Amino acid sequence: MSVLLDAEKSVVIQGITGKMGRFSARDLMEYGTKVVAGTAPGRGGSSVEGVPVFESVAAAVRGTGADTALTYVPAAAALDAVLEALDAGCRLVVYPGDGLPVADAIEMRAAAKERGAVLLGPNTPGLISPGRAKLGFMPSTCFAPGPLGVISRSGSLSYEVSKRLTVAGLGQTTVIGIGGDPVKGLTAGEALALLHADPETTGIVYLGEIGGGDEYDIAAYTSHPDAKPTAALVVGRSAPPGRKMGHAGALVSSRRDTHEAKMQALLEAGVYATASMAALVPLVREMMHYES
Amino acid sequence: MMLLEYEAKRLLRGVGIQTPQGHVVFSERDLAALALTYPLAAKVQVASGGRGKRGGVVKVDDAHGAQRAVAMLLETQLDGEASRAVLLEPWLPLERELYLSVTVDGTAGGYVVLYSPHGGIDVESGAPPVRYAPGRLQRFRAHELREVLSPVEHDSVVRERVLLLARRLLMLAATRDCLTVEINPLGVLSEGRLIAVDAKVVRDDAAGFRAPEIDAAIRSSWDLEPDPVRLALQGRLSYVRLEGDVGLISGGAGMTMAVMDLIDAAGGRPACFLDCSANPTPSGYRLAFEMLDADPSIGVILVSIFGGGTHMERVARVMVEIMDERCSTKPVVFRLDGTNADQIPAIFGRRGLVNCASIEDAVRDAVDLARSRGASIVGGER
Numbered sequence: 282m283s284v285l286l287d288a289e290k291s292v293v294i295q296g297i298t299g300k301m302g303r304f305s306a307r308d309l310m311e312y313g314t315k316v317v318a319g320t321a322p323g324r325g326g327s328s329v330e331g332v333p334v335f336e337s338v339a340a341a342v343r344g345t346g347a348d349t350a351l352t353y354v355p356a357a358a359a360l361d362a363v364l365e366a367l368d369a370g371c372r373l374v375v376y377p378g379d380g381l382p383v384a385d386a387i388e389m390r391a392a393a394k395e396r397g398a399v400l401l402g403p404n405t406p407g408l409i410s411p412g413r414a415k416l417g418f419m420p421s422t423c424f425a426p427g428p429l430g431v432i433s434r435s436g437s438l439s440y441e442v443s444k445r446l447t448v449a450g451l452g453q454t455t456v457i458g459i460g461g462d463p464v465k466g467l468t469a470g471e472a473l474a475l476l477h478a479d480p481e482t483t484g485i486v487y488l489g490e491i492g493g494g495d496e497y498d499i500a501a502y503t504s505h506p507d508a509k510p511t512a513a514l515v516v517g518r519s520a521p522p523g524r525k526m527g528h529a530g531a532l533v534s535s536r537r538d539t540h541e542a543k544m545q546a547l548l549e550a551g552v553y554a555t556a557s558m559a560a561l562v563p564l565v566r567e568m569m570h571y572e573s
Numbered sequence: 574m575m576l577l578e579y580e581a582k583r584l585l586r587g588v589g590i591q592t593p594q595g596h597v598v599f600s601e602r603d604l605a606a607l608a609l610t611y612p613l614a615a616k617v618q619v620a621s622g623g624r625g626k627r628g629g630v631v632k633v634d635d636a637h638g639a640q641r642a643v644a645m646l647l648e649t650q651l652d653g654e655a656s657r658a659v660l661l662e663p664w665l666p667l668e669r670e671l672y673l674s675v676t677v678d679g680t681a682g683g684y685v686v687l688y689s690p691h692g693g694i695d696v697e698s699g700a701p702p703v704r705y706a707p708g709r710l711q712r713f714r715a716h717e718l719r720e721v722l723s724p725v726e727h728d729s730v731v732r733e734r735v736l737l738l739a740r741r742l743l744m745l746a747a748t749r750d751c752l753t754v755e756i757n758p759l760g761v762l763s764e765g766r767l768i769a770v771d772a773k774v775v776r777d778d779a780a781g782f783r784a785p786e787i788d789a790a791i792r793s794s795w796d797l798e799p800d801p802v803r804l805a806l807q808g809r810l811s812y813v814r815l816e817g818d819v820g821l822i823s824g825g826a827g828m829t830m831a832v833m834d835l836i837d838a839a840g841g842r843p844a845c846f847l848d849c850s851a852n853p854t855p856s857g858y859r860l861a862f863e864m865l866d867a868d869p870s871i872g873v874i875l876v877s878i879f880g881g882g883t884h885m886e887r888v889a890r891v892m893v894e895i896m897d898e899r900c901s902t903k904p905v906v907f908r909l910d911g912t913n914a915d916q917i918p919a920i921f922g923r924r925g926l927v928n929c930a931s932i933e934d935a936v937r938d939a940v941d942l943a944r945s946r947g948a949s950i951v952g953g954e955r
Binding site for chain 2: 301304356357379380381382383384387388390391394406417418419420433434435436437438439440441444461462463464465468488490491493494495514516517518519520521524525526527528530531556557558559
């Protein structure tokens with residue numbers, strides 16, 4: 282089993298006629314994802330890569346039974362596009378875009394919660410259930426099926442680490458990009474709860490960074506006696522305080538945000554935590570060997 | 574982007590929050606036209622906190638003092654930031670100083686209200702403020718905040734006024750794209766009237782597309798930078814200068830930090846955080862090289878990109894073109910991987926470029942090159 286995504290989910294791509302939408306439609310279908318529809322207002326009735334294009338998500342849902350949306354629209358249109366997908370009944374929505382105003386992220390998050398739907402993003406590559414389906418633009422070759430659930434605040438870091446895990450024979454049930462913004466849909470804590478409930482996932486790898494509070498959710502989880510073994514990489518040790526490191530959330534503004542405080546909390550909770558990408562895979566291997 | 578105090582107070586007045594009747598002056602000449610009453614506070618206008626503790630606020634008793642204070646504060650630099658103006662305000666007789674702010678907190682999924690009955694310059698050394706987390710404007714309930722405030726604020730007149738003020742701050746944050754709206758101190762005048770003695774507002778850079786004043790402020794902040802940096806920022810590269818000599822061109826914030834940490838762990842010093850993922854185009858990468866090539870303290874450039882949506886065979890071709898064009902002799906170390914990375918060896922091979930097998934290899938090579946260059950300078954060979 283995987284969490285959130287499998288080969289049965291029917292996907293509508295919002296903005297399918299754009300460059301990213303078109304590439305993603307082909308890439309997702311090659312991987313086995315069921316892409317059943319696209320939307321592009323003004324372009325309804327056409328098709329992209331053999332996928333029918335609709336005027337609205339509601340029309341796409343009526344016409345194809347789509348239940349999952351992947352949203353490729355610019356930041357200025359993102360809130361409206363995500364609300365449209367939720368209103369049309371999509372239960373899982375991925376918004377990969379970055380540069381979204383926080384006020385809009387707050388509204389997106391609240392709208393998804395209200396409907397009991399799951400929003401991933403903003404600022405995420407999406408998620409992949411290796412060997413089953415993917416919903417995003419991560420490079421497929423980095424991933425392989427296996428026992429690990431991976432949660433990441435950063436896209437490219439999740440590709441690099443997943444590739445290393447895959448090469449080391451440590452495959453993944455699901456790799457979830459939660460995104461690097463301070464306010465987002467699915468949080469680290471919520472992603473953990475999903476992976477915890479998944480019987481196929483026997484170990485968890487978390488990729489975090491300075492700033493924000495997600496790392497404390499990981500520490501709190503691991504303190505539970507029935508927690509699955511968890512490893513973590515926290516990047517940003519060499520970053521100076523008070524400066525925003527690219528991600529809107531990667532800003533040290535208090536002691537709690539610092540690399541040192543997070544590492545301490547994770548280690549005290551029993552997380553296999555490291556500050557070095559080079560040390561992570563050996564640590565995960567040790568964790569999976571020791572815990573089994 | 575943090576506003577100057579006088580800009581922040583203008584925003585507060587726009588939603589009916591009382592502030593001192595102040596005057597902004599940009600030169601000593603501006604003083605002549607003003608009818609001032611004394612004593613007053615002269616406050617340097619820079620976009621950073623802690624001005625009071627750092628000599629940026631002066632009490633002034635007469636016209637001569639005002640002249641001197643303005644002259645001095647216009648020349649003041651705080652943490653390298655030059656003064657942009659001086660704000661003159663009446664020195665108010667305050668009965669108490671409180672703290673009130675609305676800020677974004679990811680753990681609350683949105684906005685939180687923070688309050689302390691003891692505000693002013695030492696707010697951070699006292700008990701932490703009480704916290705109310707409505708998340709969004711529509712979820713704000715004054716009665717819930719009242720329950721949070723009651724244990725710490727015993728003056729019911731003040732408390733009820735704080736409730737009204739909190740809603741306005743939240744409205745401002747939610748409707749005008751503010752990440753933080755902080756009033757510290759929030760002064761208590763006679764009869765419990767509240768006044769925003771100081772104000773800190775941070776607006777959301779991402780909202781530039783719908784707030785022309787944010788867009789304009791971001792653009793004018795770029796103009797303060799030297800040319801290659803200004804062009805890179807205009808080209809949507811995310812750049813923070815650090816103190817080291819290993820230049821890093823990277824993609825993705827987390828990955829960039831991970832490689833910075835590896836450089837640091839290998840005994841090197843990263844020269845920058847430079848994330849090109851918002852503009853992974855030939856012109857974006859050219860701007861990155863132009864900026865790092867022009868920086869004399871950078872001895873080597875490490876290109877580390879793991880592309881997902883970015884197609885790496887295109888990046889590799891661009892790198893070959895840039896290597897053909899550039900005049901700098903700074904060594905460049907490459908580590909490219911990701912979508913279509915299998916095509917890289919053929920593209921690089923034609924030009925004799927090498928793509929390192931791992932980030933660790935690339936970092937080690939880059940740190941070694943930086944070290945040998947540093948040694949040669951110390952040895953006086955150049």
